[in-house]
Amino acid sequence: MEFSNKWMKSSSPGFSSRVKTAVRPEGPIKPRLETAVKSLENQISKLQNASAKLTGRDENIFKQVVISIKKKDKQHAAIYANELSEVRKMNRMVTQAKLSIEQIVMRLNTVQDLGDVVVTLAPAMSVVKNVKTGLAGVLPPAEKEFGEVNDVLSGLLTDAGQVGNYTVDFQTANDDAQQIVDEATAMAETQISESLPALPLSDTLPKVMLPTSEEEDEGSQTTLYE
Numbered sequence: 001m002e003f004s005n006k007w008m009k010s011s012s013p014g015f016s017s018r019v020k021t022a023v024r025p026e027g028p029i030k031p032r033l034e035t036a037v038k039s040l041e042n043q044i045s046k047l048q049n050a051s052a053k054l055t056g057r058d059e060n061i062f063k064q065v066v067i068s069i070k071k072k073d074k075q076h077a078a079i080y081a082n083e084l085s086e087v088r089k090m091n092r093m094v095t096q097a098k099l100s101i102e103q104i105v106m107r108l109n110t111v112q113d114l115g116d117v118v119v120t121l122a123p124a125m126s127v128v129k130n131v132k133t134g135l136a137g138v139l140p141p142a143e144k145e146f147g148e149v150n151d152v153l154s155g156l157l158t159d160a161g162q163v164g165n166y167t168v169d170f171q172t173a174n175d176d177a178q179q180i181v182d183e184a185t186a187m188a189e190t191q192i193s194e195s196l197p198a199l200p201l202s203d204t205l206p207k208v209m210l211p212t213s214e215e216e217d218e219g220s221q222t223t224l225y226e
Helices: 002-008 015-023 029-070 074-108 114-135 140-164 171-196 217-222
Strands: none
Touching: 029 074, 029 114, 029 140, 029 217, 074 114, 074 171, 114 140, 114 217
């Protein structure tokens, strides 16, 4: 009955409970979990939009590469080719993040009880942290938002573990999370390779150094993630 109350509804809080709530918001776990899932779904939508914008940028730059090559202007072709390479790198990272979070949402939607919460949230948090770190230099707004989501998941994991007296097998959770990330990475690489045309004559162009994605204007990064 205690598990059911914590899972579905709140009981009348005493003074100590109200003090704890003032420090960290509490409540029944299921609604909080549903809110966390909605937040992750919102991030998926933003990542999808960012990927679409990067794909559009990719198409425009690719056209410039082709035009430069047709004009036999290898110097400008190399500049555009390097810029295109950076855009595709960003798109792979964004796509990988999106696919990883989609797997987490799918798992969280199957949670039925407190035991499931602990088993599912542990690798989910690890994946969210991985995504947060990977997007840090690409989409700063995403890093902040995923950090906030991770805080919510952390609170849920702690409360579910305490209520149900469950312990977390961190090794298994990390292995599970790594498998999710590895699969998402492979899928992202395949999707980008199959959906975008190969760079023409890229091996014959002179090498030109361009700013990395970390050095791009933060305003453009913010525009991507909205």
